[in-house]
Amino acid sequence: MIDTEYIDYMEGLATPPEHLVCSECAQLLTRTNAILERLEAELTRPRWAEPDTPPRPDHEVALDWLAALCGGHEAVTALDAAPLVEDGLDLPVVEDAAGRTQLEAVAALLDEVAADFPVEEVGFALRRALLRLWEIDPLVVDRPTQPAQVAAGIVWTVLGANGLAGPGGLVTATELQDRLGVKKMPSAYGKQLAAALRGFWPWQTQRPWGMRDLPDLEPLGYPDLLVSSVRRRLIRLRDQACLARDGGSPR
Numbered sequence: 001m002i003d004t005e006y007i008d009y010m011e012g013l014a015t016p017p018e019h020l021v022c023s024e025c026a027q028l029l030t031r032t033n034a035i036l037e038r039l040e041a042e043l044t045r046p047r048w049a050e051p052d053t054p055p056r057p058d059h060e061v062a063l064d065w066l067a068a069l070c071g072g073h074e075a076v077t078a079l080d081a082a083p084l085v086e087d088g089l090d091l092p093v094v095e096d097a098a099g100r101t102q103l104e105a106v107a108a109l110l111d112e113v114a115a116d117f118p119v120e121e122v123g124f125a126l127r128r129a130l131l132r133l134w135e136i137d138p139l140v141v142d143r144p145t146q147p148a149q150v151a152a153g154i155v156w157t158v159l160g161a162n163g164l165a166g167p168g169g170l171v172t173a174t175e176l177q178d179r180l181g182v183k184k185m186p187s188a189y190g191k192q193l194a195a196a197l198r199g200f201w202p203w204q205t206q207r208p209w210g211m212r213d214l215p216d217l218e219p220l221g222y223p224d225l226l227v228s229s230v231r232r233r234l235i236r237l238r239d240q241a242c243l244a245r246d247g248g249s250p251r
Helices: 004-010 023-044 058-070 073-077 097-114 120-136 147-161 173-180 186-198 228-245
Strands: none
Touching: 058 073, 058 228, 073 228, 097 120, 097 147, 097 173, 120 147, 120 186, 147 173, 147 186, 173 186
């Protein structure tokens, strides 16, 4: 026959009798029961659901994404579709001989790669990216980094900003790696360069889900690194978003 004291203990009606368990085990069981009771009380406590945060309007998401690509909302407003030109792309005067040699070597490699692309504007964007990097942070361009590594990073970053990198674009990572003879994938060299171009602006924003015809562009914050065909599509999105914001029909 089962001891009634044991039944009372198992049903939580009494503390464990000393002749059933040792003192240390009794203390452990008592603490365990207390923990289980608190857990049960917490699980059965009434809860009130947090109010759902309404989703952001699509036009706000679109305009913030455009701001990330172009460098702010004012730049989005001023965005135009004029083709990139060669003006103002001469290399600066560099007093340091080693720095001048490095800059010239990178520029020559960018020109060689750009010559393989059917879009002339890409070459202008590559040269402008090099000049901007040299102005912002020459250390990411200068030695000890090899010219081919800098060129690979610039090409991959600028093409990514225009949606022209990878399969279906102007060049794949493997093709560019072989073309420039670098050991790592171009994206490995481009991360630091892209970070230098972005600076501290929080460029990472959500791409508008509804604009599925737009590629997932790498946000750099400079519209003059975007070819005209890309900027035309961004202008169309800007105009639609502004129309929706102002209460008109986005169609």
